[in-house]
Amino acid sequence: MNIKKWLSKNTNSLQNKVVAITGSTGGLGINICQFLCELNADIILLDRDKAKATAQIKNLTEIYPNIKISFIEMDLLDFKSVITACEKLKNIKLDYLILNAGIYNVKREKTSLGFDNVFQVNFLMPYYITKTLLPTLQKCGGKVVAVSSIAHNYSKLDAQDIEFLNRKKISKIYGNSKRFLTYALFKLFENENCASLTLAHPGITLTNMTNHYPKAINWLVKIGIKILFANPKKASLNIIKAMFTTANKVKPQWVGPAMFNIWGKPKLKDLKTATQNEIESIFTTAENLYNKIKK
Ligand SMILES: NC(=O)c1ccc[n+]([C@@H]2O[C@H](COP(=O)([O-])OP(=O)(O)OC[C@H]3O[C@@H](n4cnc5c(N)ncnc54)[C@H](OP(=O)(O)O)[C@@H]3O)[C@@H](O)[C@H]2O)c1
Numbered sequence: 001m002n003i004k005k006w007l008s009k010n011t012n013s014l015q016n017k018v019v020a021i022t023g024s025t026g027g028l029g030i031n032i033c034q035f036l037c038e039l040n041a042d043i044i045l046l047d048r049d050k051a052k053a054t055a056q057i058k059n060l061t062e063i064y065p066n067i068k069i070s071f072i073e074m075d076l077l078d079f080k081s082v083i084t085a086c087e088k089l090k091n092i093k094l095d096y097l098i099l100n101a102g103i104y105n106v107k108r109e110k111t112s113l114g115f116d117n118v119f120q121v122n123f124l125m126p127y128y129i130t131k132t133l134l135p136t137l138q139k140c141g142g143k144v145v146a147v148s149s150i151a152h153n154y155s156k157l158d159a160q161d162i163e164f165l166n167r168k169k170i171s172k173i174y175g176n177s178k179r180f181l182t183y184a185l186f187k188l189f190e191n192e193n194c195a196s197l198t199l200a201h202p203g204i205t206l207t208n209m210t211n212h213y214p215k216a217i218n219w220l221v222k223i224g225i226k227i228l229f230a231n232p233k234k235a236s237l238n239i240i241k242a243m244f245t246t247a248n249k250v251k252p253q254w255v256g257p258a259m260f261n262i263w264g265k266p267k268l269k270d271l272k273t274a275t276q277n278e279i280e281s282i283f284t285t286a287e288n289l290y291n292k293i294k295k
C-alpha cells in the first residue's frame with residue numbers, strides 16, 4: 001500500500017483541529033502522532049510518562065517544526081491524575097479524543113480506586129474520560145475514536161464477575177475490558193447528536209503489547225507477527241481512518257483491517273459480536289460504575 005496515496009484519498013487536513021490522544025508513547029501511538037503531524041493537527045499528548053512524552057515532542061518537532069504539540073500528564077492507574085487532566089481538557093476546544101492507551105500482559109493488581117488494573121486502564125478510565133469530556137466535545141461536534149481489539153470477542157459479560165477477577169487467562173481478561181469499552185461507548189453514543197464515536201482496531205501488530213511471550217518462544221512469535229501482520233505504522237492507519245469515518249449509531253460498527261480483521265486496508269465493518277441484551281447490560285454496568293466513582 002502506498003501510504004501517501006492512501007492518506008490523500010482517505011483523510012483531510014486537520015489544520016486548526018485539536019486532537020488529544022492517550023497512549024501516544026506506545027507502538028501505535030507514536031505512529032498515529034506522526035500521521036497527525038502530517039495532517040497538521042494540534043496535538044495534546046495524554047501520557048503517564050513525562051520523559052517519554054517530552055522525547056516524543058522533541059522528535060516530532062524536529063521533523064515537523066511548525067506543529068503545535070503539548071503534554072498533559074494522565075496516568076490511567078491514578079484516578080486523581082485523570083481527574084486533574086480532565087479539568088484541564090474541559091477548557092480546551094477538543095475536536096478529537098483518541099482513546100488509545102491500553103495494557104495486556106501485566107501483573108494483575110487492585111488499583112487505589114479499588115478496581116482490577118486491566119479493567120481500569122482499558123475500560124473504566126476511558127469511559128470516565130469520555131463521559132466527563134462529553135459536554136466539551138459536544139460544543140464543537142467532536143469525535144471520540146476508541147481503540148478496541150479482536151480480543152473483545154474472546155469474552156462475554158459475566159454479571160457475577162464483571163472485572164473477570166476469577167479468571168486466569170490474560171486474553172480473556174483483556175478481552176473483557178475491551179468488550180466493555182466497545183459496547184459501553186457504543187451505547188453511550190447511540191442517542192448522541194452533537195458529538196460522535198467511531199470504534200477502531202489495529203488487527204495484530206508487534207508493539208510492546210505483543211512483545212510479552214515467554215523468552216523461549218518470543219523470537220518465534222516476534223518473527224511470525226512481523227511476517228504475517230501489518231507493522232505498527234500500517235496498523236495505525238485504522239485509527240486514522242476512523243477519525244474520518246462516520247459509523248452507524250444504531251448498529252455497532254468498527255474500522256479495522258479489511259480481510260479477516262487482520263490483513264488489508266482499513267475498512268468500516270459491522271460488529272456482530274454481542275446481543276442487544278448484553279449491550280444493554282454492559283451499558284447499565286458501565287453507568288453504575290461511573291456514578292460510583294464520580295462521587
Ligand atoms: N498491538 C496490537 O496487536 C493490538 C491489537 C489490538 C488492540 N491493540 C490496542 O491498541 C492500543 C495501543 O496499544 P499498542 O499496541 O501501541 O501497545 P503499547 O506499545 O504497549 O502502548 C500502550 C500505550 O498505553 C500507555 N499506557 C499503559 N498504561 C498506562 C497508564 N496507566 N496510563 C496511561 N497510559 C498508559 C503506554 O504508556 P507507556 O509508554 O508509559 O507504557 C503506551 O503509550 C491499546 O489500546 C491496545 O489494546 C493493540
